[in-house]
Structures are given as C-alpha cells and as structure tokens.
Amino acid sequence: xxxxxxxxxxxxxxxxxxxxxxxxxxxxxxxxxxxxxxxxxxxxxxxxxxxxxxxxxxxxxxxxxxxxxxxxxxxxxxxxxxxxxxxxxxxxxxxxxxxxxxxxxxxxx
Amino acid sequence: xxxxxxxxxxxxxxxxxxxxxxxxxxxxxxxxxxxxxxxxxxxxxxxxxxxxxxxxxxxxxxxxxxxxxxxxxxxxxxxxxxxxxxxxxxxxxxxxxxxxxxxxxxxxxxxxx
Numbered sequence: 326x327x328x329x330x331x332x333x334x335x336x337x338x339x340x341x342x343x344x345x346x347x348x349x350x351x352x353x354x355x356x357x358x359x360x361x362x363x364x365x366x367x368x369x370x371x372x373x374x375x376x377x378x379x380x381x382x383x384x385x386x387x388x389x390x391x392x393x394x395x396x397x398x399x400x401x402x403x404x405x406x407x408x409x410x411x412x413x414x415x416x417x418x419x420x421x422x423x424x425x426x427x428x429x430x431x432x433x434x
Numbered sequence: 435x436x437x438x439x440x441x442x443x444x445x446x447x448x449x450x451x452x453x454x455x456x457x458x459x460x461x462x463x464x465x466x467x468x469x470x471x472x473x474x475x476x477x478x479x480x481x482x483x484x485x486x487x488x489x490x491x492x493x494x495x496x497x498x499x500x501x502x503x504x505x506x507x508x509x510x511x512x513x514x515x516x517x518x519x520x521x522x523x524x525x526x527x528x529x530x531x532x533x534x535x536x537x538x539x540x541x542x543x544x545x546x547x
Contacts, residue, residue, distance in 0.1 A: 329476075359534055368539060369538055371534065371536075374534065416532065416534065424469075424477040427476055
C-alpha cells in the first residue's frame with residue numbers, strides 16, 4: 326500500500342462546478358499536510374497548506390481529518406485555469422515529505 | 435530572483451554514459467532535494483541535503499550520486515545511465531528539512547536510449 330494515495334481521476338467538470346479531491350495517508354506520525362498544483366510539463370507549486378481546523382483561500386478549501394487519516398481539497402466555481410494535476414504532500418516531524426501521485430482535473434467550457 | 439535553476443533542461447543519453455545535473459538556488463535555503471517524476475506518478479525523492487555539508491538517501495537513490503558543493507548548489511550525477519532512469523528530474527529547496535514550501539526548478543527531461 327502506498328503511504329499517500331490519491332484518486333488519479335481524471336475529473337472532468339464544467340466551468341462553475343464544485344469539485345472535491347481526497348488524499349489518504351497511512352503514517353499516523355504525519356504532522357503537516359499540503360496541496361501542490363502541477364501544470365502539464367511544469368514544476369509543482371504550493372497551492373495551500375492544510376490546517377487541523379480547515380482553511381480557505383478564495384475558492385479553495387482544505388480539510389484535514391486526522392482520525393480517518395485523509396485530507397481534502399474543495400474547489401468552488403471552477404475556472405478553466407484550474408485545470409491541472411493536484412498533488413497532496415504529507416510530512417512527518419522528521420521532515421520526510423511523501424507526494425501522492427496526483428489527481429488530474431480538467432475544467433471544460 | 436531566479437529561485438531554483440536547473441541545467442540542462444533537456445538531455446538525451448546513451449546507455450552507459452554519465453552526466454551531471456546541476457541545480458542552484460538563490461534563496462539562501464538550507465535544504466535541497468532531487469526528485470524524479472515518471473509519467474502519471476508523483477515525485478519520488480532520490481537524495482536530499484538537509485544542510486550544507488550533509489547528504490542523505492531518499493526513496494530511490496540507486497544509480498545516483500549527489501554533491502552539495504556549497505549552500506547554493508546541489509548536483510546529481512548518473513555514473514552509468516540506464517533506460518530505467520528516463521524521467522523528469524526536479525531539484526527543490528526549502529528553508530529547512532521540515533519547512534514548506536519547497537521551491538522547485540523547471541525540471542530536466544532526461545531520455546536514455
């Protein structure tokens with residue numbers, strides 16, 4: 326079993342839709358959590374951190390469920406420019422970062 | 435600021451050839467990393483350097499060596515390239531091993547024939 330698992334998708338949604346991705350992790354010692362965005366043939370870039378209480382940044386909301394060991398990313402009012410691959414990253418206290426394989430989102434007109 | 439700069443951006447090698455991928459960061463970060471990303475997969479850590487003067491193996495170190503030349507530069511060497519090493523290689527840096535975000539370079543697309 327992979328340490329960090331994501332549904333690869335693809336998720337194909339119309340503009341304006343709400344879409345949610347989940348990411349599960351197996352290491353209960355994981356301490357910090359992040360979502361990165363990666364455009365086709367580009368480098369990953371940090372989208373947002375995930376805090377225990379949940380956090381929001383504009384149309385994006387991230388949630389953490391420690392009991393069930395998953396994090397989620399919700400995108401509201403999807404834009405064409407949201408089309409990308411979304412990677413979840415899980416860190417341990419020792420600084421080990423594990424990347425998920427990513428979920429591909431395509432937003433269509 | 436350039437951030438993280440990788441060279442070259444593209445390279446084609448023959449099996450058995452050697453080469454070094456270069457990475458430099460201008461953000462005064464302590465930690466640097468080398469990842470590989472195969473099609474449809476996430477990033478896998480090859481080696482990292484938590485601070486100048488130290489290097490450690492990551493998840494997939496076999497077939498690679500690294501050098502942390504100074505605080506700015508972290509190179510990755512393939513001594514005898516194999517087709518299984520065909521991948522996109524990303525260098526990244528962060529303030530410390532436990533700090534996010536990691537800032538990534540543009541990547542090196544490496545094909546081994």
